[in-house]
Amino acid sequence: MNKIYASCAEAIADVFDGATIMFGGWGPTGDPENLIRELVAKGTRNITAIASDPGNDRDGIIYGCHPLVKEKRIRKFIGSYHSWNQEFIKQFKAGELEFEVCSQGIFVERIRHGGNGLFGFYTDVGAETLLAEKKEKKVIEGKPCVFETPLKADFAFIKAFVADRWGNLQYRYTGQNFNPTMATAAKVVIAEVENIVGVGALNPNEIHTPGIYVDRIVKGGCYAPRF
Amino acid sequence: MRQDSKRPLTENEMCKRVAMEVKDGYCVNLGAGMPFPVANYISRDIWSMVHIEHGVLGVGTVATDAQKDRDLMGLGRRPLSLIPGAACFSSVEAFTMLRGGHIDLSVLGTFEVSEKGDIANWLLPGDCPIIGGAMDITGHAKRLIAMLTHTTKKGKPKVLKECLLPVTARGVVNMIVTDLAVMDVTPAGLVLTETAPGYTPEEIQALTEATFTVSGDLKEIPFA
Numbered sequence: 218m219n220k221i222y223a224s225c226a227e228a229i230a231d232v233f234d235g236a237t238i239m240f241g242g243w244g245p246t247g248d249p250e251n252l253i254r255e256l257v258a259k260g261t262r263n264i265t266a267i268a269s270d271p272g273n274d275r276d277g278i279i280y281g282c283h284p285l286v287k288e289k290r291i292r293k294f295i296g297s298y299h300s301w302n303q304e305f306i307k308q309f310k311a312g313e314l315e316f317e318v319c320s321q322g323i324f325v326e327r328i329r330h331g332g333n334g335l336f337g338f339y340t341d342v343g344a345e346t347l348l349a350e351k352k353e354k355k356v357i358e359g360k361p362c363v364f365e366t367p368l369k370a371d372f373a374f375i376k377a378f379v380a381d382r383w384g385n386l387q388y389r390y391t392g393q394n395f396n397p398t399m400a401t402a403a404k405v406v407i408a409e410v411e412n413i414v415g416v417g418a419l420n421p422n423e424i425h426t427p428g429i430y431v432d433r434i435v436k437g438g439c440y441a442p443r444f
Numbered sequence: 445m446r447q448d449s450k451r452p453l454t455e456n457e458m459c460k461r462v463a464m465e466v467k468d469g470y471c472v473n474l475g476a477g478m479p480f481p482v483a484n485y486i487s488r489d490i491w492s493m494v495h496i497e498h499g500v501l502g503v504g505t506v507a508t509d510a511q512k513d514r515d516l517m518g519l520g521r522r523p524l525s526l527i528p529g530a531a532c533f534s535s536v537e538a539f540t541m542l543r544g545g546h547i548d549l550s551v552l553g554t555f556e557v558s559e560k561g562d563i564a565n566w567l568l569p570g571d572c573p574i575i576g577g578a579m580d581i582t583g584h585a586k587r588l589i590a591m592l593t594h595t596t597k598k599g600k601p602k603v604l605k606e607c608l609l610p611v612t613a614r615g616v617v618n619m620i621v622t623d624l625a626v627m628d629v630t631p632a633g634l635v636l637t638e639t640a641p642g643y644t645p646e647e648i649q650a651l652t653e654a655t656f657t658v659s660g661d662l663k664e665i666p667f668a
Contacts, residue, residue, distance in 0.1 A: 243498055243535070244498075244517065244518075244521060245517050245521050246498070246514070246515055246516070246517050247515070269535075275521065278521075297575050297576055297577070298573070298574040298575055298576045299572045299573070299574055305572070306571075306572045309572045310570075310572065316572065316573070318573040318575055319575070320575045320576075320577055320578065320579030320580045321497060321535065321539065321575070321576055321577040321580065322497075322535070322538075322539030322542060322543055322577055322579075322580030323579070323580065325534075325535040325536055325539060326536070326539070329536055340543075341583065342543065342579045342580050342583075342584075343579045345611060345613055345614050346566070346579065346610060346611060346612060346613070347567070347610050348579075378515070388515075389513075389515040389516075389532075390499075390500070390513065390515040390516040390526075390532045391498040391499050391500060391515060391516055391517060391518065391524075391532065392515035393499055393532060393533065393534050393535075394498060394499055394534065394535050395534075395535050396534075397534050397536075398534060398535065398536055425534075440514065443514050443517070443521075444512055444514075444523060
């Protein structure tokens, strides 16, 4: 078997219009920036994006899903906040983009359930807010709770620091964020990494995402400055 | 500036005051925006760990140029440093710490707060929602401090009987720190414990919609 792809373009060749795609990363760390740039170039439209935030362009430093937002490729966004992305806010206010918002811990837990065979959970988070209105409710341990459903995707685009050729992944610092969880919750998981090493080169005690979850690995070509 | 001259606190002074609430052994979660600089003022004489939802327990200060790392950035795209003993982890873990009640103290910025401890910090009418992790945090930290300016720029009170904006959670705030006052939220209502330099309780009440009682131990906010 071979999970290594020679280019981002080949790694995302079968991504289709209207696909639901998870994007790892939070703000300026851990985002699969080379895969996202390639998705813009490919012209994929009508995307349902599942990501913590839509990224941004701050003083020419571009990160996260912003390149897709800018080109209006996203129809629906499921995430936790707008990250002060003015283009995103503009499209939301104009009704061009649907935004399903949930608190970040619930967001990642919904993905975790999508990936581990559970069918959702009750939580008191947000139970007293406008977000609870259309959700199933139940009082547990005396607290009003709402039911949250799992999130799954057709593809997950994730970013790791290093992969071995079987797909075991390691992340660095805040670059980990949503990546390991998203790696479990999509039909096709594409990992963009900075380094690829041979099988056996990684210490088994220091692997964050075991290779079983990873379908495709591609070495990112360009990591633009972020400072 | 003389201590006795009448003036509101700066944001950094508010952070300094909040930092005095951090006790030895505490794990403290700091929200984006106004609360983040609290990390700079926590006493070095105690053991404490600063948690941020990006997946770090043990945040130091903002990184120097030599320390900057592309994979270590937090709130507001700030490059971070770590302290010895720090740990980095996934978002699942970061929110297990928060929601699971493992965090001793959480500090959130907010638009409004009520006398019952309700907090409203995720939605302005007609605007795009901005939750981040705030709903996970409220109600699950062992103690929650709300930080905000006492009034809007136009002078409207933000410490209210009932929040006017959509609430994030109800009855969760334990302490309120503003640029004019420090208040405890108690079952009997708000208690004014400290004032900004030169302000009287009457002046503060005039800028507060909620009513409060005045602590017998009322003092000026200490800056030292």
